[in-house]
Amino acid sequence: MRLTVLGSCGAYPEPGRACSGFAVEESGFRVVLDLGYGTLPRLLELWPSGPDAVVITHEHPDHCADLHGLFRMQYYGRRGRLPLYCPPGVLDRLQGLEPDVSLREVFDVFALPGTWDVGPFELTGVDLPHFVENAGVRLESSRVLAYTGDTGPSPALAELGRNADLFIVEATDRPGDTSGLLMTAAAAGSWARQAGARRLMLTHFWPGNDRFAALAAARAAFSGEVFAASEDDVHALG
Ligand SMILES: [Zn+2]
Numbered sequence: 001m002r003l004t005v006l007g008s009c010g011a012y013p014e015p016g017r018a019c020s021g022f023a024v025e026e027s028g029f030r031v032v033l034d035l036g037y038g039t040l041p042r043l044l045e046l047w048p049s050g051p052d053a054v055v056i057t058h059e060h061p062d063h064c065a066d067l068h069g070l071f072r073m074q075y076y077g078r079r080g081r082l083p084l085y086c087p088p089g090v091l092d093r094l095q096g097l098e099p100d101v102s103l104r105e106v107f108d109v110f111a112l113p114g115t116w117d118v119g120p121f122e123l124t125g126v127d128l129p130h131f132v133e134n135a136g137v138r139l140e141s142s143r144v145l146a147y148t149g150d151t152g153p154s155p156a157l158a159e160l161g162r163n164a165d166l167f168i169v170e171a172t173d174r175p176g177d178t179s180g181l182l183m184t185a186a187a188a189g190s191w192a193r194q195a196g197a198r199r200l201m202l203t204h205f206w207p208g209n210d211r212f213a214a215l216a217a218a219r220a221a222f223s224g225e226v227f228a229a230s231e232d233d234v235h236a237l238g
Contacts, residue, residue, distance in 0.1 A: 001024065001025070001026045001139075001141060001142065001143045001145060001165075001236075001237040001238065002024070002025045002026070002234065002235070002236050002237070003022055003023070003024050003025075003145065003166065003234070003235045003237065004022070004023040004025075004046055004232065004233070004234050004235075005021075005022060005203075005229045005230055005231055005232065005233045005234075005235075006018055006021030006022060006023055006032070006035075006039040006042045006043055006046075006231065007019045007020055007021040007034075007036050007037075007038060007039045007042070007231060008020075008203050008204070008205060008228070008229035008230055008231060009036075009062070009204070009205060009207055010062060010150070010170065010172045010174075010204035010205060010206050010207075011062055011172075011174075011206060011207060012037065012062065012207060013036075013037050013038045013207075014207045014208075016231070017038070017231050018036060018037060018038030018039045018042060018231060019036025019037040019038060019039065019061075019062035019063070019065070020034040020036040020039070020057075020062055020063045020149075020203065020204055021033070021034045021035055021036055021039030021042070021043065021066070022034065022147065022168065022229075023043055023046055023047065023051070024139060024145060026119070026120050026121065026141050026142075027119075027120045027141075029052050029053075029118075029119030029120050029121070030047050030051045030052045030053075031051060031052060031053040031054070031055060031118060031119065031121065031139070032051040032053075032054055032055070033055045033057070033137060033139075033147055034055070034056055034057055034063045034064070034147075034149070035054070035056065035063070035064055035065070035066040035067045035069075035070060036061070036062040036063050036064070036065060036066065037061065037062060037065045037066065038066065039066045040066035040069040040070055040073075042231065042232070043066075043070075049079075050070065050073065050074070050079065050082070051070075051082070052082075052083075052119060053082065053083045053084075053085070053118050053119060054067065054070065054082055054083070054084045054085070054086075054107075055084075055085045055086070055112075055118075055123065055137055056084070056085070056086035056087075056090045057086075057087075057112075057134055057135050057136065057137060057147070057148075057149025057150070058086075058087060058089065058090065058130060058132050058133060058134040058135065058149055058150060059087065059089035059090045059092065059093045059132050059133075060131075060132065060150065061093070062204075063149065063150070064086075064090050064093060064094070067084075067090070067094060068094055068097050068098070070082075071094060071098065071103065071106050071107070074106040075101065075105060075106050081106060081107070081108055082106060082107055082108070083107070083108045083110060083118070084107040084108065084109050084110070085109075085110045085111075085112050085114075085116060085118065085123060085125065085137075086109070086111075086112055086135070087111070087112050087113075087125075087132075087133040087134070087135055088111060088133075089132055089133055091103055091109065112125030112135035112137070113125040113126055113127045113135050118139075120141045121139045121140060121141050122139075122140045122141075123137060123138070123139055124137065124138045124140075125137050125138075126138070126156050126159065126160045127156070128148060128149065128150075128151035128152075128154055128156055128157070128160070129151060129152040129153075129154050129180070129181055130149070130150045130151055130152065130181050130182075131150075131179070131181050134149045134150055134151055135149060136148045136149055136151060136156070136157070136160045137149070138160055138161075138164070142238065143165045143166075143237040143238045144163065144164045144165050144166075145164065145165065145166050145168070145237060146160050146161040146162075146164040146166070146167045146168065146195075146197070147167075147168040148160065148168065148169050148170050148183070149170070150170050150172070150181075150182065150183075150204065151170060151181070151182075151183060152179070152180045152181040152182060152183065153180070153183065153187055153191070157169075157191040157194070157195065158191060158194040158195045159195075160195070161191065161192060161195030161196075161197045162195050162196060162197075163195070163196050163197070163198075164195065164197045164198065165197075165198050165199065165237045165238055166197070166198070166199050166200075166201060166235065166237055167191075167192050167195055167197035167199070167200050167201070168201045168203055168229070169183060169188035169191060169192060169200060169201070169202060169203070170182070170183045170188070170202075170203055170204035171183055171184065171185035171188045171202040171203065171204060171205065171214050171218065172184070172204050172205070172206050173185055173205070173206055173209050173214060174206045175206065183204075184217070185202055185213075185214035185215070185217040185218045186217040186218065186220065186221055187221075188200065188202055188218050188221075188222075189217065189218035189219065189220065189221030189222035189226065190221040190222070192218070192221075192222045192224065192226075193221060193222045193223070193224075197222075197224065198224055198225070199224055199225040199226070199227075200218060200222055200224060200225070200226045200227075201226075201227055201228070201229050201235075202214055202215065202218055202226065202227070202228050202229065203228075203229035205228070205229075211228045214228065215227070215228055
């Protein structure tokens with residue numbers, strides 16, 4: 001399993017970066033996890049013909065804005081259909097941008113949370129607490145990759161990331177946030193430890209945050225390898 005970071009920012013992209021997105025490849029099958037602002041051009045540089053499947057964790061635009069670009073590429077470029085795994089709110093957002101076209105002309109939709117076979121992967125979506133319905137996702141094949149999307153602290157995180165080879169956890173560290181619906185880097189480290197994950201990748205950094213400080217906070221709580229998501233970085237799992 002091979003993972004390429006498309007974007008690492010929460011809320012809105014920093015210069016030269018993009019919002020949430022991860023390209024995952026196994027045995028030639030290509031699945032993208034989230035398509036936030038600025039991720040689609042990066043994805044197409046990596047995979048000019050696009051993905052084989054799309055997974056979107058939730059309807060906030062820093063996770064799905066570029067799904068609209070992908071829809072148009074498939075629709076106007078006559079590139080065929082794609083399976084789309086997401087909570088229903090994602091479709092509502094997308095339909096708002098394309099009120100005159102049925103999204104089903106492009107997407108075969110499968111609801112998250114839920115469990116689906118996706119190419120060589122078993123995909124499991126787990127409900128996690130956020131401002132809107134958010135599905136943390138777990139991709140299992142010969143290796144295990146888990147990704148929170150956006151979430152507050154929840155016991156479900158320990159199950160989502162259970163023994164994962166790589167646990168991608170949001171570490172928004174939004175200044176002044178008291179919602180309980182976002183994560184800090186320190187909490188990300190704590191949940192990676194409780195999950196028994198092998199490695200932790202922090203992502204979804206609030207623009208302007210000090211990523212080195214985030215790494216230090218997570219490392220204080222988790223003794224495994226910790227690194228920060230960064231655009232175009234490639235990680236081999238196993
Ligand atoms: Zn977000």
